[in-house]
Amino acid sequence: MTGPVLSLAPGLDPARLAPAFARFGRLHMPGVLPPDQARAVGAALAGTPWHRSMHVGGKSYDFALETLETIPAERQAALETALVEGGRAGFQYRFDAWRLSDLVEAGQRAGGPLEAVYDLLNSEAFLRFVRTLTNDPRPAYVDAQATRYRAGDFLTAHDDGVEGKNRLYAYVLNFTPAWRTDWGGLLAFHDADGHVAEAYAPTFNALNIFRVPQLHAVTQVASYAAGERLSVTGWIRER
Template structure:
């Protein structure tokens, strides 16, 4: 991108803070200028994804061409293990591309996704988050691109892992059009096992929430008319 990304000038973290403090989460539409959001969407469509999943209690990142070449019997076994794990435990399957790893390795392309990573770790964004949350510990942000296709999901979890120093989770959504009945909702669970709130993956919107907080991404329906494209990660302390 020829110009550095900026947050929408209409966002005032001081005015948004009471809602965040009350609920521990917030949905912010119109986070970028529309032309920038369109460029990010195009970059996410073209990103070199791999398959990210858990099976039999283990996590795997598998190249898409490797997965496509897998014998049918082995592929069926893998799919059965994924579905079985989803019945009772933490389980996921979606496409991912670890933007933070690429940036930390110095593998820049000068494109829109580089710009997103730079913005997330800029003084402007970190100041926005610190003001919104009243939390001066916010030091840096990691990021990965994700693509959920029909059948993909992420079961309930709270993001709280010892040693990871996760303070807040975020999702930046870039699917131009999405219907709630297509699934792919960021769903928050209450102590009674109900969905207390759920966010549709609205184009050019930021979802941010406090860690720990029980949540899931509901399975994308077989009839979904688009792919759920996003950039997601955590805001961390050192």
């Protein structure tokens, strides 16, 4: 089944951006897709069949939203307590996800802009862009999942370094229509002293890319946030 074809916005010059990436190991690039393509992806994300993704007590869980609603109230309360307590000192997260790579690689294509994002990320044009930006010949493929952060959602500090995963760089491609910095949901990079060295707001049609390993988190979305943080995210890997 065929669908739309996406492209990088004209005028992006990875060679010009490469010195900044080499210096900081991360980069925020606005306007990465042509505007009409970015709007189409954002609209598709708004209609995604989300699952609730959590990491609790050292284990990862994916719940269909309708299944989560059937869990008894006391079990949901216990899950929430474990989530909060674990987040105080360890790795914990809660957000909505849709496993784009898993579906595409299983042959379950339905067409549409999100699959076109996966195809763009794995195109030779994008991989060549990344190789030039990072001055690294190793990037060979990209995995992807769609994510949605709502009020209370978060991702605690971690560095993405997992043995055997062959992760070179992490990325976040943002499709949040409008966002205020004080709503949270920031991609925050931590320094050795425990401070936030830099943080990126989820700016619409911006690509954030950073070297792995690098300590970072997604700050908790505020209860008063008037929107949802939408993105496609994953890792750029070597074979």
